[in-house]
Amino acid sequence: xxxxxxxxxxxxxxxxxxxxxxxxxxxxxxxxxxxxxxxxxxxxxxxxxxxxxxxxxxxxxxxxxxxxxxxxxxxxxxxxxxxxxxxxxxxxxxxxxxxxxxxxxxxxxxxxxxxxxxxxxxxxxxxxxxxxxxxxxxxxxxxxxxxxxxxxxxxxxxxxxxxxxxxxxxxxxxxxxxxxxxxxxxxxxxxxxxxxxxxxxxxxxxxxxxxxxxxxxxxxxxxxxxxxxxxxxxxxxxxxxxxxxxxxxxxxxxxxxxxxxxxxxxxxxxxxxxxxxxxxxxxxxxxxxxxxxxxxxxxxxxxxxxxxxxxxxxxxxxxxxxxxxxxxxxxxxxxxxxxxxxxxxxxxxxxxxxxxxxxxxxxxxxxxxx
Amino acid sequence: xxxxxxxxxxxxxxxxxxxxxxxxxxxxxxxxxxxxxxxxxxxxxxxxxxxxxxxxxxxxxxxxxxxxxxxxxxxxxxxxxxxxxxxxxxxxxxxxxxxxxxxxxx
Numbered sequence: 001x002x003x004x005x006x007x008x009x010x011x012x013x014x015x016x017x018x019x020x021x022x023x024x025x026x027x028x029x030x031x032x033x034x035x036x037x038x039x040x041x042x043x044x045x046x047x048x049x050x051x052x053x054x055x056x057x058x059x060x061x062x063x064x065x066x067x068x069x070x071x072x073x074x075x076x077x078x079x080x081x082x083x084x085x086x087x088x089x090x091x092x093x094x095x096x097x098x099x100x101x102x103x104x105x106x107x108x109x110x111x112x113x114x115x116x117x118x119x120x121x122x123x124x125x126x127x128x129x130x131x132x133x134x135x136x137x138x139x140x141x142x143x144x145x146x147x148x149x150x151x152x153x154x155x156x157x158x159x160x161x162x163x164x165x166x167x168x169x170x171x172x173x174x175x176x177x178x179x180x181x182x183x184x185x186x187x188x189x190x191x192x193x194x195x196x197x198x199x200x201x202x203x204x205x206x207x208x209x210x211x212x213x214x215x216x217x218x219x220x221x222x223x224x225x226x227x228x229x230x231x232x233x234x235x236x237x238x239x240x241x242x243x244x245x246x247x248x249x250x251x252x253x254x255x256x257x258x259x260x261x262x263x264x265x266x267x268x269x270x271x272x273x274x275x276x277x278x279x280x281x282x283x284x285x286x287x288x289x290x291x292x293x294x295x296x297x298x299x300x301x302x303x304x305x306x307x308x309x310x311x312x313x314x315x316x317x318x319x320x321x322x323x324x325x326x327x328x329x330x331x332x333x334x335x336x337x338x339x340x341x342x343x344x345x346x347x348x349x350x351x352x353x354x355x356x357x358x359x360x361x362x363x364x365x366x367x368x369x370x
Numbered sequence: 371x372x373x374x375x376x377x378x379x380x381x382x383x384x385x386x387x388x389x390x391x392x393x394x395x396x397x398x399x400x401x402x403x404x405x406x407x408x409x410x411x412x413x414x415x416x417x418x419x420x421x422x423x424x425x426x427x428x429x430x431x432x433x434x435x436x437x438x439x440x441x442x443x444x445x446x447x448x449x450x451x452x453x454x455x456x457x458x459x460x461x462x463x464x465x466x467x468x469x470x471x472x473x474x475x476x
Contacts, residue, residue, distance in 0.1 A: 271408070300439060
């Protein structure tokens with residue numbers, strides 16, 4: 001029987017690939033040797049890598065102090081001016097710190113690379129996971145899979161936009177609406193001890209009780225917050241806990257789009273499916289240097305404060321970085337627009353000649369040079 | 371079943387607070403030298419997703435896997451938390467005449 005890839009059929013209506021972890025694409029990825037495969041790594045000496053991997057508490061302590069202090073100041077401003085328009089700029093910044101900066105912090109502490117001291121990683125991980133509405137146990141395991149099988153369809157549970165993308169869902173995602181609704185449902189399900197079918201593929205059964213425990217704690221916190229809001233007959237408690245995930249998460253979504261969207265699926269080379277983007281100091285603070293995303297994926301043990309140095313070590317072996325977030329979106333937006341009609345389209349990043357053939361498996365559809 | 375001592379390397383081939391990979395037959399091992407120059411050995415692959423631990427980072431008595439940052443105490447092989455849940459197998463090591471020897475059961 002002739003086998004063809006549904007994603008690349010030439011029909012009037014684009015046919016989406018099956019991004020479920022339990023669908024046929026999972027088996028197809030295994031057949032193609034894309035599961036838990038060996039990925040390309042730019043050469044770097046063991047001595048230098050050891051230097052870059054070293055953990056320190058100082059940078060993350062300073063970052064966390066600034067982050068939480070800024071939340072306290074802007075939160076107080078929002079409280080003080082509540083009831084007038086003057087509270088808006090305060091909640092705008094508070095929302096970014098709560099709903100966007102928390103994303104980078106759960107991520108870095110989840111890797112265990114933010115702090116040298118383990119309990120500090122764990123404490124900030126729990127706090128920032130709650131703020132970003134990422135269930136801590138679920139996302140720890142989901143993210144491990146994302147690093148094992150980055151943008152491998154049928155394997156990676158963290159592919160931000162499927163092909164073809166839905167523009168309506170993307171607009172709603174700016175306010176994290178689809179995700180928040182889905183998460184509240186799964187938190188309730190986890191609180192009664194039920195795991196989803198896909199979750200069972202990447203979370204070991206021994207960890208399921210922790211998923212239920214965390215979900216119950218979350219429900220208690222949300223219950224107390226909603227109860228306080230009802231008691232006070234005010235939205236104010238929800239402006240501090242819960243809602244900032246929605247009204248302050250838009251920049252995090254843009255960061256998320258910039259990481260992989262529009263690049264190749266099903267390749268074993270992070271240089272082809274990750275973007276490194278130069279950003280200013282403010283964005284790098286909010287994003288915790290995850291703008292060096294290619295470097296992070298290639299060497300995930302390097303802490304955020306050493307990623308710029310790692311970038312300097314390997315950049316001659318990588319595609320040129322993007323000069324700014326807006327430059328990246330000048331590529332991403334037209335790519336997404338075209339993928340609505342042509343899901344096979346993606347941006348092919350230029351690889352240095354020396355190592356261009358290192359990726360053992362490459363995607364097959366037609367490509368457009370960057 | 372008896373222990374056979376296999377020559378791994380010279381003492382100086384492993385830096386303090388570091389690890390090297392040692393392959394013997396079909397098996398792979400990770401051999402560690404602590405900051406105070408004690409030697410230890412474990413299975414070479416992470417119990418989570420079979421990544422070579424010798425590419426990871428040694429911090430005091432902990433080895434961190436280079437792929438998903440899973441951590442083990444390399445003295446006992448104990449898994450220290452998600453995403454590693456299964457302990458590493460450990461092997462006896464001794465130093466003789468400036469050489470590191472690894473005990474392998476045959």
